[in-house]
Amino acid sequence: MKGYNFAYLDEQTKRMIRRALLKAVAIPGHQVPFGSREMPLPYGWGTGGIQVTAAVLGEADVLKVIDQGADDTTNAVSIRRFFGRTAGVATTTHTTEATVIQTRHRIPEVALREDQIIVYQVPQPEPLSKLEPSRAETRRMHGLAEYGAMHVKLYEDITRFGHVAISYDYPVMVNGRYLMAPSPIPAFDNPKMHMMPALQLFGAGREQRIYAVPPWTAVRSLDFEDHPFRTTRAPHACGLCGAADSYLDEVVTDDRGGRLFVCSDTDFCEGRRAAGHLGSEAGAETGTDMAAE
Amino acid sequence: MADETLLSARGLSLSFGAIPALVGVDADLWPGEVLAVVGESGSGKTTLLNVLSGRMAPHSGVTWYRDPEGVLHDVHAMPMPALRALHRSDWGFVHQNPRDSLRMGVTAGGNVGERLMAQGMRHYGRIRAEAIDWLRQVEIDADRVDHLPRTFSGGMLQRLQIARTLVTHPRLVFMDEPTGGLDVSVQARLLDLIRGLVARLDIAVVLVTHDLAVARLLAHRIMVMQRGVVVETGLTDQVLDDPQHPYTQLLVSSVLQA
Amino acid sequence: MAYVAVKGGERAIDNAHAWLAEARRGDTAVPELTTAQIAAQLGRAVDRVMAEGSLYDPALAALALKQAQGDVIEAAFLLRAYRTTLPRFGYAAPLDTAAMLVRRRVSAIYKDMPGGQILGPTYDYTHRLLDFALEAGFSPPSAPEMPADGAEIPPVNAILAQEGLVEGDATTDAEPGDLTRTPLAFPAGRDVRLQTLARGDEGFLLALGYSTQRGWGGSHPFVGEIRVGEAAVAITPPELGFEIDIGDVAVTECQMVNQFKGSKTAPPQFTRGYGLVFGHAERKAMAMALVDRAMRAEELGEEVTAPAQNIEFVLYHADNIEATGFVEHLKLPHYVDFQSELETVRRMRAEAVAVKEAAE
Numbered sequence: 001m002k003g004y005n006f007a008y009l010d011e012q013t014k015r016m017i018r019r020a021l022l023k024a025v026a027i028p029g030h031q032v033p034f035g036s037r038e039m040p041l042p043y044g045w046g047t048g049g050i051q052v053t054a055a056v057l058g059e060a061d062v063l064k065v066i067d068q069g070a071d072d073t074t075n076a077v078s079i080r081r082f083f084g085r086t087a088g089v090a091t092t093t094h095t096t097e098a099t100v101i102q103t104r105h106r107i108p109e110v111a112l113r114e115d116q117i118i119v120y121q122v123p124q125p126e127p128l129s130k131l132e133p134s135r136a137e138t139r140r141m142h143g144l145a146e147y148g149a150m151h152v153k154l155y156e157d158i159t160r161f162g163h164v165a166i167s168y169d170y171p172v173m174v175n176g177r178y179l180m181a182p183s184p185i186p187a188f189d190n191p192k193m194h195m196m197p198a199l200q201l202f203g204a205g206r207e208q209r210i211y212a213v214p215p216w217t218a219v220r221s222l223d224f225e226d227h228p229f230r231t232t233r234a235p236h237a238c239g240l241c242g243a244a245d246s247y248l249d250e251v252v253t254d255d256r257g258g259r260l261f262v263c264s265d266t267d268f269c270e271g272r273r274a275a276g277h278l279g280s281e282a283g284a285e286t287g288t289d290m291a292a293e
Numbered sequence: 294m295a296d297e298t299l300l301s302a303r304g305l306s307l308s309f310g311a312i313p314a315l316v317g318v319d320a321d322l323w324p325g326e327v328l329a330v331v332g333e334s335g336s337g338k339t340t341l342l343n344v345l346s347g348r349m350a351p352h353s354g355v356t357w358y359r360d361p362e363g364v365l366h367d368v369h370a371m372p373m374p375a376l377r378a379l380h381r382s383d384w385g386f387v388h389q390n391p392r393d394s395l396r397m398g399v400t401a402g403g404n405v406g407e408r409l410m411a412q413g414m415r416h417y418g419r420i421r422a423e424a425i426d427w428l429r430q431v432e433i434d435a436d437r438v439d440h441l442p443r444t445f446s447g448g449m450l451q452r453l454q455i456a457r458t459l460v461t462h463p464r465l466v467f468m469d470e471p472t473g474g475l476d477v478s479v480q481a482r483l484l485d486l487i488r489g490l491v492a493r494l495d496i497a498v499v500l501v502t503h504d505l506a507v508a509r510l511l512a513h514r515i516m517v518m519q520r521g522v523v524v525e526t527g528l529t530d531q532v533l534d535d536p537q538h539p540y541t542q543l544l545v546s547s548v549l550q551a
Numbered sequence: 552m553a554y555v556a557v558k559g560g561e562r563a564i565d566n567a568h569a570w571l572a573e574a575r576r577g578d579t580a581v582p583e584l585t586t587a588q589i590a591a592q593l594g595r596a597v598d599r600v601m602a603e604g605s606l607y608d609p610a611l612a613a614l615a616l617k618q619a620q621g622d623v624i625e626a627a628f629l630l631r632a633y634r635t636t637l638p639r640f641g642y643a644a645p646l647d648t649a650a651m652l653v654r655r656r657v658s659a660i661y662k663d664m665p666g667g668q669i670l671g672p673t674y675d676y677t678h679r680l681l682d683f684a685l686e687a688g689f690s691p692p693s694a695p696e697m698p699a700d701g702a703e704i705p706p707v708n709a710i711l712a713q714e715g716l717v718e719g720d721a722t723t724d725a726e727p728g729d730l731t732r733t734p735l736a737f738p739a740g741r742d743v744r745l746q747t748l749a750r751g752d753e754g755f756l757l758a759l760g761y762s763t764q765r766g767w768g769g770s771h772p773f774v775g776e777i778r779v780g781e782a783a784v785a786i787t788p789p790e791l792g793f794e795i796d797i798g799d800v801a802v803t804e805c806q807m808v809n810q811f812k813g814s815k816t817a818p819p820q821f822t823r824g825y826g827l828v829f830g831h832a833e834r835k836a837m838a839m840a841l842v843d844r845a846m847r848a849e850e851l852g853e854e855v856t857a858p859a860q861n862i863e864f865v866l867y868h869a870d871n872i873e874a875t876g877f878v879e880h881l882k883l884p885h886y887v888d889f890q891s892e893l894e895t896v897r898r899m900r901a902e903a904v905a906v907k908e909a910a911e
Contacts, residue, residue: 040679068662078676085678124765133766133857144374148381148411152396152403155410158417159400159439224417252664252710398854443854 007054007087013037017055017210021201024212029174030142031125036208046079046104047205049121053083053102056117056201062090064098069106069247069264076104095267105168107189109246109268112198114215120183122204125211127171127181147179150222158227167232173220174213182219188231188247193219236261239281241272297359299324299465299497305344305354313521314340315351320516320523324464325495329512329529331502331544337521338501339469345499346386346467347376361464381411385458389470391450394457395442401428401453402438408461427456432486448479452486459490466491468500472507484510505548509533517541575620589613598801598830599623603871604630605731605750607800607829624752624871631872644785644794648804648827649706651782655831658707659774660808666704671779672831707776708806708823717775717808717821735866744846744866748839749828751869757834759859760841768845768857771810772824779803779831803832807840822851 005011013035020034039047057063063083067076071093079102080091092098095108104121112118128138131149141147150171157165164170170187174180182190183202193200193213200213213219223229234248239260246268248261260281263269273282300322307315314337322328330338343349345356347368356368361383368376380386388394395404405424406414414420425435431452442450451471458466471487472480488511491498502508508515508529515532517525517540525538536542576583590597590613600612604627612630619625655671658664670676682689711717727742730750735743748756763769781799788795805826824844826836845859858864868874 042675042679045675074670074676078678082678126766129766130769131766144377146377146411148407151410151415152399152407155406155417155420156399156403159402159421223415225415226418249662252661255665255705255710257713398856 029178029180043206046121048203052203116198125204125209242279329508332518336518385463385466387468391454586613602829603627653780655779752871756838760838775806775808805836
């Protein structure tokens with residue numbers, strides 16, 4: 001775009017972000033403070049992810065942006081347009097074609113490869129924030145690996161509810177050392193982070209933190225020996241493609257309690273339908289009605 | 294009594310501005326021994342507790358601690374991680390106000406279990422069983438294990454804090470007016486409990502109190518402080534029955550009059 | 552040194568006001584702004600002034616903004632001051648927001664639902680790039696239109712309520728309190744709390760709502776629904792004895808759905824926070840809903856630890872007219888108090904020196 005550098009940020013800023021990224025990769029799961037910039041999108045809408053993507057994006061890259069697993073959600077469209085406009089890179093909705101995937105709240109169903117980077121948008125990088133609001137104190141806790149309080153939280157959940165009642169942003173231990181917030185992905189996605197071949201980068205713009213999980217790194221969800229971590233999903237098959245192992249969105253179809261369950265990963269669902277898999281509701285259209293789009 | 298001290302301090306001095314809080318204080322504590330530090334408010338006794346436990350650094354002087362392997366550590370030169378680890382394992386701290394130590398939004402079981410989890414225990418069933426066992430030891434009904442501390446009385450809160458502190462079997466516990474702010478009848482029961490636990494578990498205690506009756510009931514030895522100076526020290530009964538220093542005499546006589 | 556000569560300073564004040572009027576007008580070579588322009592083109596500022604000024608009148612709010620040189624709190628103050636002079640004819644019936652004419656309606660908890668997602672005139676997906684076309688003067692092409700079907704858009708909460716997953720509306724026959732008539736007292740009911748928040752300072756509520764998201768009293772919020780549009784105001788004049796519509800007000804409503812409360816014995820259920828603000832003010836309505844929910848901590852059996860959960864703290868500091876008054880009153884003379892402080896400090900210093908000299 002005229003008057004702006006490639007991918008919006010100036011090169012000095014990109015270098016600053018890349019230095020933070022290198023440090024983050026060197027210390028898996030550790031939150032590296034960085035000089036987050038004002039972006040022309042509001043805080044909380046992916047400014048951290050956008051800055052990380054801008055810093056790693058090259059002219060030959062192919063970018064995919066998803067929000068809630070879907071390429072067609074408004075925020076994903078907005079961010080994809082932003083990079084289409086400011087970087088002019090090729091964009092795609094196909095997970096397998098992308099070299100850089102920016103995501104909010106999901107990891108694609110298709111396993112990622114070594115030649116791909118996934119960039120997570122992170123609203124709250126501090127996994128201990130709900131137990132200890134003071135960042136001075138949580139930094140000390142990370143430094144000393146004092147994570148007993150996090151286990152107290154899990155203990156309390158089991159005591160009160162019979163199981164750990166965290167359904168998204170489920171805390172993980174990275175490389176056996178740092179407690180990390182996986183961003184608000186469903187716990188269903190947590191196992192995908194473990195020993196992932198792709199590089200995982202995390203950007204939190206408002207909180208000014210970057211962190212990373214290098215390829216092939218151990219990522220363990222916290223649990224107890226007698227209450228092991230387990231994932232949950234809606235007990236249905238996708239109404240459109242019939243997938244029984246994907247993460248599902250719930251769509252309200254009428255005001256009499258009607259529901260349709262469909263894959264949240266739209267690319268995955270379309271791929272399956274193109275390959276001839278059909279669900280019980282195939283033919284039902286779920287296009288959202290966005291009057292002012 | 295063992296030959297080697299668990300904790301030894303020499304020449305501890307500290308002042309707040311122009312006000313001396315500690316003036317050349319020496320102290321020794323042997324394993325399993327209860328040492329009471331008594332004096333009026335402003336005498337420096339709480340400051341001494343904070344310095345001995347490494348929560349505060351003195352301007353001069355040294356404090357040595359002997360770990361279970363017999364290795365000596367300079368408390369004020371210990372790296373922060375080691376000191377914090379010590380406070381989670383071999384040491385304990387009982388605050389006057391249990392709310393300063395307990396997590397009020399966490400169940401009794403979670404409160405007692407925290408130190409176990411901090412030490413790496415990862416079996417919910419075993420943590421819970423330990424917590425219930427400790428609640429019994431401090432005379433709290435096992436069926437309170439899932440209750441929040443804010444439903445507990447003042448005396449129960451203090452007993453819960455003690456369970457939370459002792460669950461890792463520390464050898465040394467610092468106590469700051471543990472019965473302060475409680476009704477007299479509640480105090481008596483708590484003192485009995487502390488005396489029993491300390492004797493049975495062979496725990497060494499540095500006990501700060503302004504109450505000579507508490508010191509007489511719990512302590513083997515006593516240190517009397519006035520304006521940062523230790524004016525008299527000795528076996529508890531000896532000091533209280535036959536005080537030598539005028540200030541100690543004044544303290545003892547004012548209790549008798551009251 | 553005009554300020555020192557405060558006695559007989561009337562002329563100084565008059566002169567200051569004259570200067571203010573001149574400064575307000577600015578360069579006379581530039582055409583003067585009309586209040587119609589402000590009302591039409593600075594709508595969000597007008598809305599905020601109406602909300603915090605606690606008076607629904609776009610024309611007056613525009614005037615206040617012009618008079619205050621765009622200082623929103625000053626303008627709200629002007630409206631508040633004007634409002635107190637108006638007679639009160641009666642109380643309206645509760646607004647029926649389910650029946651309002653919706654120009655924007657979004658939910659973050661369902662991808663689609665009856666009535667659909669209606670983005671409406673939103674900044675949400677604009678790129679915040681300065682648009683220099685506006686500087687030059689720009690008439691936008693008319694936006695695409697779609698015929699309205701006129702059907703009511705059912706509240707999203709009703710979907711959750713069908714399964715009993717969300718707490719119901721609090722119903723009571725008691726008359727709601729009136730903050731403008733009765734001074735704040737504690738314990739303050741939710742009616743009075745919501746009134747305070749509805750006219751509270753947007754910045755203050757935003758910061759408090761934000762603090763709950765960062766761990767200072769978190770409540771796991773989801774935006775169940777935000778709707779913006781026109782709601783009918785109805786009153787029942789005593790001489791008629793039945794309800795009549797007297798006009799519409801533009802409002803923004805936010806239904807925040809908060810993650811389950813509950814335990815082994817009580818079934819989990821979503822709780823709610825509510826926000827309703829004059830005009831198009833989503834930020835304020837959302838912040839209000841977060842703070843409303845936070846202030847219900849005690850009622851819902853949660854630990855009260857954070858500022859946003861402290862009802863007294865929130866209610867006593869939410870009103871920017873009160874706040875700006877008290878903060879800015881520090882500009883008023885405090886010579887007497889300060890003088891006594893000076894004396895005390897001097898005496899203490901002298902004593903300290905004397906003690907030190909005696910010791911040496």
